[in-house]
Amino acid sequence: MIRRHGLEILLWIALATVPLWLTLVGGYAALGSKILVYGIAALALNLVLGFTGGLSFGHAAYFGLGAYGAGMTLKYLVPSTPVAIIVGTLAGGIAATLLGPLVMRRRGIYFAMITIAIGQLFYFVAVRWNNVTGGEDGLAGFRRQPLHFGSFVYDVQADTKFYYLVLFCFVVAVVIMRVLLASPLGHTWVAIRENRRRAQFLGLRTDLYVWAAFAISGTLTALAGSLNAMLFNFTSPQDLHWILSGNFVIMCVLGGMRKFWGPMVGVAIFVVAQDYLSSLTDNWMTAIGMLFVLIVLLFPKGILGLVARRRERALSPPAPEPAAAPADPSRGVAS
Amino acid sequence: MQLLLFNAFNGLIQGVFYALMALGLALILSLNSVINMAHGGFLVIGAYLAYSLAPYLGFWGALIVGPICAAAIGLAVERVLIRPLYKRPDPLYTLLLTFGLALIIEDMTRTIWGAQGLPFQVPDVLNSPVSSVLFFITGYRLLVVGITIIVMLGLYLLLRYTRLGIRIRAGTFDLETVSALGVNIYLLRALNFALGCLLAGLAGVLAAGILGLTPPMGSSLIMPSFVAIIVGGVGSLVGSILGGLLIGVAAGITTTFYPAASEAVIYLIMLIVLVIRPRGLLGQEGLFE
Numbered sequence: 001m002i003r004r005h006g007l008e009i010l011l012w013i014a015l016a017t018v019p020l021w022l023t024l025v026g027g028y029a030a031l032g033s034k035i036l037v038y039g040i041a042a043l044a045l046n047l048v049l050g051f052t053g054g055l056s057f058g059h060a061a062y063f064g065l066g067a068y069g070a071g072m073t074l075k076y077l078v079p080s081t082p083v084a085i086i087v088g089t090l091a092g093g094i095a096a097t098l099l100g101p102l103v104m105r106r107r108g109i110y111f112a113m114i115t116i117a118i119g120q121l122f123y124f125v126a127v128r129w130n131n132v133t134g135g136e137d138g139l140a141g142f143r144r145q146p147l148h149f150g151s152f153v154y155d156v157q158a159d160t161k162f163y164y165l166v167l168f169c170f171v172v173a174v175v176i177m178r179v180l181l182a183s184p185l186g187h188t189w190v191a192i193r194e195n196r197r198r199a200q201f202l203g204l205r206t207d208l209y210v211w212a213a214f215a216i217s218g219t220l221t222a223l224a225g226s227l228n229a230m231l232f233n234f235t236s237p238q239d240l241h242w243i244l245s246g247n248f249v250i251m252c253v254l255g256g257m258r259k260f261w262g263p264m265v266g267v268a269i270f271v272v273a274q275d276y277l278s279s280l281t282d283n284w285m286t287a288i289g290m291l292f293v294l295i296v297l298l299f300p301k302g303i304l305g306l307v308a309r310r311r312e313r314a315l316s317p318p319a320p321e322p323a324a325a326p327a328d329p330s331r332g333v334a335s
Numbered sequence: 336m337q338l339l340l341f342n343a344f345n346g347l348i349q350g351v352f353y354a355l356m357a358l359g360l361a362l363i364l365s366l367n368s369v370i371n372m373a374h375g376g377f378l379v380i381g382a383y384l385a386y387s388l389a390p391y392l393g394f395w396g397a398l399i400v401g402p403i404c405a406a407a408i409g410l411a412v413e414r415v416l417i418r419p420l421y422k423r424p425d426p427l428y429t430l431l432l433t434f435g436l437a438l439i440i441e442d443m444t445r446t447i448w449g450a451q452g453l454p455f456q457v458p459d460v461l462n463s464p465v466s467s468v469l470f471f472i473t474g475y476r477l478l479v480v481g482i483t484i485i486v487m488l489g490l491y492l493l494l495r496y497t498r499l500g501i502r503i504r505a506g507t508f509d510l511e512t513v514s515a516l517g518v519n520i521y522l523l524r525a526l527n528f529a530l531g532c533l534l535a536g537l538a539g540v541l542a543a544g545i546l547g548l549t550p551p552m553g554s555s556l557i558m559p560s561f562v563a564i565i566v567g568g569v570g571s572l573v574g575s576i577l578g579g580l581l582i583g584v585a586a587g588i589t590t591t592f593y594p595a596a597s598e599a600v601i602y603l604i605m606l607i608v609l610v611i612r613p614r615g616l617l618g619q620e621g622l623f624e
Contacts, residue, residue, distance in 0.1 A: 055427055102609045109370055109426045110569055114609065117561045121602035128595040242558070246372075246434045253431060285442035292435025293416065296428045 011261070015167060019160040027272075029159035030231065033166045035271050037228045040173045042251045042263035044220035047177060049249065050257030051186065052213040053193030054103070055112040058119030059248050062092035062218040064240030065122060066225025068133060071235045074142035081145045081156060085169070085226045092222020095122075097215040104211040107196070116242055123240040138236025139229075156230075166227050173220050180216065181260065189213055246292075254295050256302025265303055339591050341471045346587015347580065348476055348545060349559075351483045354579030355538035356556055357563035358490070359531035361575040364564070365507040366527045368426060369417060373433040374535050374560070375553025376440030381405035381536025382543040382552065383448055386455055394458050398540050405536025406529040412436065413528040418521065437554065444550040455543035479541045486537065487576065494572075503527050507570070559583075562605045568618020577616060 014021075018032040041063055048054045069091030070084040077083070103114050126133045133139055144162065147154040156162040180186050191199045192206050199206050229235040238244065247270065255266030273291065277284040299306065356374060363371045385401025392400055416436070420428050461474035494500035502523055506513045514520045538556070546552060559582060567578025582601045589600045608615060 049427075055425075055430070057430065102606070102613075105613070109364065109368065112370055112426065112430060113561055113565060113569075117558060117565060117602065117605055120558045121599060121606070124598040124602065128599065130595075243438070246431070249427070250431055250434075253427070283442055283446060285438045286446075289435040289438035289442065292431055292438070296432040296435070297416070297419065300423065300428060 008261070011264075015170075018167075019163060029163050031271070031275060033159070033163045033231050034228075035268055036163075036166045036170045037224050037231060038248075038251065038267045038271055039224075039264045040170055040227070041221045041224035042248055042255075042267045043174065043177060043260070044217045044224065045248050046252045046257055046260075046263045047180075047189070047217040047220075048210075048213050049252050050259075050262070051181065051193060052189040052210055053196070054210055054213065055108060056103075056115045056214070056217070056245075057112045057249060058115035058117075058242065058245050059218070059221050060240055060242060060244035061119035061122045062096050062221040063225035063228070063244065063248075064126065064235070064237070065092040065095050066222030066227075067229035067235035067239045068126060068139060069222070070226030071139045071142050071229040072132070074145070074230075075139070079143075079145045081147055081165075081230065084144075084230065085223065088226025088229065089219060089223040092225060093215065093219030096218020096222070097211075100211040100214040100218075104207040104214065116245070119240065119242055119245055123237055123242075126237045126240055134236075136237065138234055138238075140234050143233050144230040162231065166231070169223060169227060173223060176220070178260070185209070185212065250292055250295060253302055254299065256304030256306070256308075258301070259304040259308070262302050262304040269303075339588065342587045342591045343584055344471055344476075344587070346584040346590070348479060348583070349586065350580040350583020351479060352538045352542045352556060352579075353559045353563045353583050354576045355483060355486070355534050355541075356560035357567070357575040357579045358487070358572060359534035359538075360557075360560055361564050361569075361572055362503070362534075363528055363531040365570055366503055366510075367413075367417070367421075367429075367524050369429040369433065369528075370426060371433050371528075371531065372430060372557070373412070373436035373440060374531070375555075375557035376437045377405045377409055377532040377535040377553075378539035378542070378556060379440060379444050379550065379553040380408055380539070382455070382539030382548055383444055384536075385540040386448075386453060386543060386548055389456065394456070401540045402533050402536030405539065406533035409532025409535075410525060410529040413525050417528070418525070421524070437557075441550050441554060448548070448550070450550060453548040455540075455548055457544045475544055479545070482537075482541065486534070490534075490572075499523075499526065559586075559601055562601050564615075565605055566608050566615055568615025570619050571615070571617040574615055574617030 015036070019029050022029065022032050041059065045056060045059045048056045048059075066088040068088075070088030073084040073087040074080075077087075099118055102118070103111055106114060127136055129135070144156050147156060147165070154161060154165075156165050181189075188199070188204060188209050191202075191204075192209055196206055225235075225239065228239065251266035251270045252263040253266065254270060255264060256262030270291075274284070274288065277287045281287065301309065356378065360371055360374050363369050363374075381401045381404065384404045385397040388400055389397040416432060417429055420432065457475050461478055463474065464470045465472045465474065465477065492500075494504055502513060502518055503526075506518075506520065506523055506527075510520055513523070539553070542552065542556070560579065562582055563578035564575050565578070566582060567574030567576070582604055585604055586597045586601055590597045
């Protein structure tokens with residue numbers, strides 16, 4: 001148990017004690033919350049990207065819908081944190097569920113293109129619907145509210161206390177995803193990723209499974225978005241922009257999208273790097289762009305993928321090098 | 336009525352830029368299997384280089400040299416960064432790589448030329464309206480439409496009658512067979528990529544004369560171009576042109592009635608097309624499904 005799950009137990013202990021040590025290494029509690037929030041989103045995206053094999057490049061849409069849903073609930077409807085989280089999550093979840101059928105039959109490049117383009121719809125609604133969404137300037141003027149448990153009040157206004165609320169949601173999201181991935185549904189997703197046509201020939205309605213993955217993934221991403229809005233007491237169209245979608249994807253790739261925890265590793269590195277670079281240079285966009293290029297060229301399997309390969313090599317006797325990959329000209333009409 | 340015509344014509348001009356962008360994107364998409372997120376970047380490169388070269392070469396010289404520079408840079412990018420990725424069958428990697436390039440190009444443009452918008456000087460002759468009633472039809476706008484028509488005709492002739500064009504078209508159907516027949520498919524894909532960037536650069540120079548130059552101009556034009564491809568149908572070049580013009584005009588007309596929805600309407604059209612006719616207006620059935 002300890003040997004198999006040692007790293008994971010360490011991770012949970014580290015997450016539970018973040019407010020104690022993060023300041024010592026130069027971080028701050030809000031940074032810890034941000035990593036967890038983005039972690040939920042990236043892990044959720046990876047359900048589609050890494051486990052089902054659907055190249056979704058538009059997840060910022062659901063993240064942003066969650067953010068606006070939560071923000072607008074707090075601002076216009078009821079000043080209640082749990083209601084805001086629920087409304088935000090449902091807003092993104094319903095959108096993902098409704099839009100899923102448009103992408104579920106597509107593959108590869110076309111799946112990516114449609115998800116990218118659909119995401120922009122919400123971006124322009126947020127930018128142009130000024131009097132409700134705050135337009136370009138973003139939605140402000142709401143605050144996360146204390147939680148009431150009977151007579152006990154948990155005031156999440158403090159960064160550390162909010163961190164534990166985020167951690168609670170993170171645990172819930174991780175448990176949901178783990179249970180799903182261990183279930184027949186999760187195994188079917190992997191089967192579709194590995195060979196969609198074969199899964200079809202086995203009689204599986206693959207499009208419905210892809211739809212399920214997309215809807216669940218969108219819902220959990222929206223949960224992350226609603227937490228993000230409350231973390232900063234602010235949300236802006238940037239939370240809906242395709243650049244954020246791209247960031248989520250690169251986080252998954254950087255950490256390793258074939259491993260459950262890969263995206264989390266990617267998030268931690270990416271968020272810290274972004275935080276650091278933006279304080280270091282005005283040209284942080286170039287730096288992030290370079291990071292993209294380097295990751296694609298040097299770490300296509302991600303950090304956890306690299307670790308896993310090294311471990312495999314250490315365990316098994318050296319296999320003969322596989323023959324050089326053919327030029328693979330068959331990619332003309334994509335798979 | 337005149338306002339409607341005015342906005343529709345504005346939309347048509349926008350649509351011409353979308354169509355030029357979408358055409359290049361579609362070429363690269365079908366032969367190189369790359370979703371070129373940096374396409375807007377090549378548009379910006381073409382536009383800004385034309386701006387910087389115009390004092391030396393004049394407007395007409397810049398109009399020709401700007402797009403060629405964009406194509407040359409595209410050729411280099413393809414050779415150095417994209418070619419190593421062809422052997423990975425997952426389109427994810429080229430998508431992320433070009434995404435990173437788009438960020439770099441936009442940021443570098445801002446550093447080199449400044450975040451402020453710059454005007455692109457067009458010869459005075461072209462700036463005067465053609466008639467006093469249709470005041471919005473200036474010589475420059477007619478030039479934009481004219482050049483685009485010429486370029487599209489040229490591209491049609493290239494793809495239809497030259498050896499290079501026939502190979503490009505054959506490659507989009509079955510690259511393996513083309514390769515087996517002794518064609519250097521690496522060179523073919525490199526030239527195709529450069530051709531796509533040439534179109535992006537041309538769109539950039541032409542757009543600069545109307546919209547002015549700003550670093551984010553590329554990223555604001557690339558999304559509608561994706562929509563143009565989806566609406567027109569993946570795999571159909573004519574469809575991409577048609578899609579671009581259609582969403583441009585639709586956005587223009589919407590401006591007359593409800594300006595705030597002029598961008599959203601583009602994406603609504605896409606959703607409607609995806610629901611009613613998933614393969615797009617002229618798309619082949621079953622492709623990418």
